[in-house]
Amino acid sequence: MVLCRTRTGITDLARPGPSFGRRHVEPTPVSDREFVMSVPADSVQTPPVRPCPNCGRDWGQGLACQFCRQVAGLPQGVPLATPALRFGEYLLEGVLIVVTLVIGWLIWSLFAFANGQTPAKQVLGMRCVKLRTEQTATWGTMFLREAIAKPVIGLLAWVTFGIVYFWLLWDRNTQQLWDKMVDTIVVKDPQDAMRPAEQKSDAEDWASTAGSPAGE
Numbered sequence: 001m002v003l004c005r006t007r008t009g010i011t012d013l014a015r016p017g018p019s020f021g022r023r024h025v026e027p028t029p030v031s032d033r034e035f036v037m038s039v040p041a042d043s044v045q046t047p048p049v050r051p052c053p054n055c056g057r058d059w060g061q062g063l064a065c066q067f068c069r070q071v072a073g074l075p076q077g078v079p080l081a082t083p084a085l086r087f088g089e090y091l092l093e094g095v096l097i098v099v100t101l102v103i104g105w106l107i108w109s110l111f112a113f114a115n116g117q118t119p120a121k122q123v124l125g126m127r128c129v130k131l132r133t134e135q136t137a138t139w140g141t142m143f144l145r146e147a148i149a150k151p152v153i154g155l156l157a158w159v160t161f162g163i164v165y166f167w168l169l170w171d172r173n174t175q176q177l178w179d180k181m182v183d184t185i186v187v188k189d190p191q192d193a194m195r196p197a198e199q200k201s202d203a204e205d206w207a208s209t210a211g212s213p214a215g216e
């Protein structure tokens with residue numbers, strides 16, 4: 001439709017010059033110009049380049065939706081965790097360490113790692129996901145992240161007056177430096193959509209037989 005009208009507009013411009021008077025010709029090219037000008041403006045606005053499957057708004061350019069933070073390639077309803085939630089998690093982790101007298105937290109961690117979680121992440125419905133594979137972080141990745149990468153960055157933080165602990169604030173994927181070391185992102189997964197299948201069945205068996213969640 002659009003192309004036909006502009007083409008006829010162009011051909012009209014070419015024809016009337018020699019045969020018709022200019023008074024009749026002038027109105028048509030003006031209207032054609034307005035029409036042509038309006039077409040690219042609409043084409044820029046209407047295709048919201050990539051509509052988000054979660055919220056329907058324009059996705060933007062990043063790994064996650066710029067509005068709802070839904071992560072590309074992950075189940076619907078699994079967004080990147082916000083910096084505020086991440087900092088809240090750090091506080092809760094500290095509380096849990098104290099409440100469980102450290103040893104309880106350590107043992108809990110060894111179980112939580114299998115689900116790509118730490119104790120505080122488990123409580124808050126958060127999870128670590130491997131960026132490249134889009135899969136829940138394995139036990140080994142979690143161990144490297146918590147036991148190796150974090151202490152290394154901790155040393156760096158000691159030198160930089162703790163500034164590196166705020167790295168996620170300016171990181172486009174909300175990654176901390178220890179996330180970058182082991183290639184993880186942290187997501188919200190309140191529905192347990194990314195819980196490893198085997199672990200889920202184990203936990204259900206545990207819950208049915210013992211009658212209480214393994215988390216405590």
Ligand SMILES: [Zn+2]
Nearest residue numbers: 052055065068
């Ligand atoms: Zn969205």
